[in-house]
Amino acid sequence: MEYRRREVLGASAAGIAAAVGGCLGDSGDDGEGSIAGEELAMATTTSTEATGLLDELNAAFRERFSTRVAANADGTGAAIRSARDGNADVILVHARSQEDEFMRDGYGVNRRDLMFNDFVVVGPSDDPAGVGDTEQATAAFEAIADAEATFVSRGDESGTHTKELAIWSETGLEPGGEWYQQLGQGMGETLTNANESGAYTLSDRGTYLSRDDLDLEILLQGPIEGGPELLANPYGIMAVNPEIHDDVNYQLAMAYIGFVTSPEGQAVIEDFTANGEQLFFPEALSEDPDFQQYVPEGWQPNGSEE
Template sequence: MRVYSNVIPYMEYRRRTVLRAGAAGVATAVAGCLGRGENDGEASVVGEELALATTTSTYDTGLLDEINAAFQERFGTPVAPNAQGTGQAIESARNGNADVILVHARSQEDEFMRDGYGVNRRGLMFNDFVVVGPSDDPAGVSDADQATAAFDTVANAEATFVSRGDDSGTHSKEEAIWAEAGAEPGDEWYQELGQGMGDTLNHASEAGAYTLADRGTFLSMRDNVDLEIHLQGPIEGGPELLANPYGIMAVNPEVHSNVNYQLAMAYIGFFTSPEGQELIEGYTSEGEQLFYPEALSEDPQFQQYVPEGWQSESSDE
């Protein structure tokens, strides 16, 4: 378990030249991850390396360490994660420098899919956002019951607020809350860092400031920062505006022929399988669950996301 954040410096992933397993072989491996026994004829993709563009929250919490180790043990192939803000992760995938992306900003995900860069999106898991700040709560945020009211309270008090400012899913959510609150943050009390979640929490702790954080990263770091939750998200009965769903999708091989689509789908298949979902559910920090599996739910959405207008004219005949 990581206890502080060292965000991987932004850089484009440079994929290694490797021998690729055939599609049939990886399909067998995917079938294996969905329920076959350990040695029941599973294909191997040893020698491959999966390029994953993802968010700092999945990396900082340590969840990816556990998922990727289990994936490598099953398939014999390592995962190379590049942890960035969601905007940077999506841009990296648009440039063909990732095989699969795992992010948490649905509007940006939908645009990525509509533009044809992604295929086979799956709802993977969720947690929520929380508003955190110094224990003495100088702005009185704990009296608010809505995210917009909490932000208004900070703005009216001109209490120091630290923003990630990095086009991440968390930053996008923060901007949406400010917009809904009808407030424009600025002046000296509002600080944009351009950093990941862990670094933002560390800075807020040192500055005695408020910030918006995903629950998973905050819980994994809470023993190392002097911050408390002052407004809970929907997991603890707070406003739905603070919901934080994660999606996973493969990069479209029709756009970038260099991506490893079969291996990407093996990873998606593993992450959304009973084994992958159980790993998500069982991943905790000091007994508290950090993420909640969504691919296997009481009301599952099995239909993949398909952009509007995908159907060709010939298919209507």
């Protein structure tokens, strides 16, 4: 489907304006007054909720704008589907390929890079597959497949599942058999299952660190701790296009995006810790305009794609 340049640029400009508005937060702005008391419908991924970051962000947003956020935390796939149906005003997700498709189809506007952390391969401490000796995500997955060690997969089209499938696809292996188990549940349940079953899994670092009841160990680090770039986990946020769903609360969505990408919102992310560790790293503030965050990856201003 053709990506409509003019509308996107127009919407991006509006988004930037709203974001700037959110940053400056001048109280004389009537936009701020009119959203007070309304409720923002957000669709997001399990990691933001399970870590507790979402509560912090939403509490800060509420304090600032007197606006509540009703967040529905499922996998990225579910969040995007919910937004396609017009059941969300804003989505905060972490699977760029799915986000890009969402934008190309015209549903998402004003995407912003919000923050990042990384994925880690976790497993039992005795590490029967020898994942601890690998340095690449593909090598780790190959070791697990070779040993036919139990691997629990989210299996739910979430951002983490999307990443896991991308890694399998890089290895050229098609995981199957009794050792490869698809749960169809959130990250928290999946970690619990891996912990109980002595299995390996791919987890976002945040959800893993927010748990203190696990015997699982990180066997392959992500890029934050010097691991492979393939395990990077960037989060994006975008508004649902009011041109397609005219009942979405676009103004409120943009106020939220403006807030969380402002220095104030980014500080909430920076300061958020669990068990003494920082879980997410702010990415919205940079000196460069970083045009690519607003559009599908590889999209060119002349309307074509690379």
